[in-house]
Amino acid sequence: MSHDPNCIFCKIVAGQIPSKKAFEDAELLVFHDINPWAPVHVLIIPKVHITTLYDVGPEHDALLGRMLALAPKLMRELGVVNGFRTLINTGDDGRQEVPHLHMHVMGGPRPWSKG
Ligand code: AMP
Numbered sequence: 528m529s530h531d532p533n534c535i536f537c538k539i540v541a542g543q544i545p546s547k548k549a550f551e552d553a554e555l556l557v558f559h560d561i562n563p564w565a566p567v568h569v570l571i572i573p574k575v576h577i578t579t580l581y582d583v584g585p586e587h588d589a590l591l592g593r594m595l596a597l598a599p600k601l602m603r604e605l606g607v608v609n610g611f612r613t614l615i616n617t618g619d620d621g622r623q624e625v626p627h628l629h630m631h632v633m634g635g636p637r638p639w640s641k642g
């Protein structure tokens with residue numbers, strides 16, 4: 528399934544739920560987390576619906592590489608030049624709340640509220 532009509536992040540991709548976008552291209556969308564842990568906290572998501580990291584296959588290798596490679600570029604553009612954290616929660620024990628693959632990227636001066 529490339530789009531899940533019940534998925535909150537698919538709705539953000541489709542523009543049915545508003546978001547504060549930081550980057551967009553044909554494959555990826557980046558928006559600011561609604562409940563940030565850090566001064567800058569964005570979520571990098573594939574536009575296609577992939578539920579968790581367990582659900583990726585070899586066809587997603589390039590997509591995953593692009594998600595990771597985008598993080599430092601975007602952080603620099605957002606003024607984060609002193610380091611950042613990247614985090615992907617997977618499944619229940621990984622404390623994944625939204626079942627659409629996303630990478631948290633958090634940075635900015637400390638203290639942070641979490642993490
Ligand atoms: P996770 O626990 O890794 O699934 O994290 C899901 C993240 O999505 C949390 O940090 C939420 O604050 C964030 N989130 C949930 N709904 C929205 C939304 N509508 N816009 C932006 N961020 C959201």
Ligand code: ZN
Pocket residue numbers: 530531534535536537538575576577626627
């Ligand atoms: Zn989705």
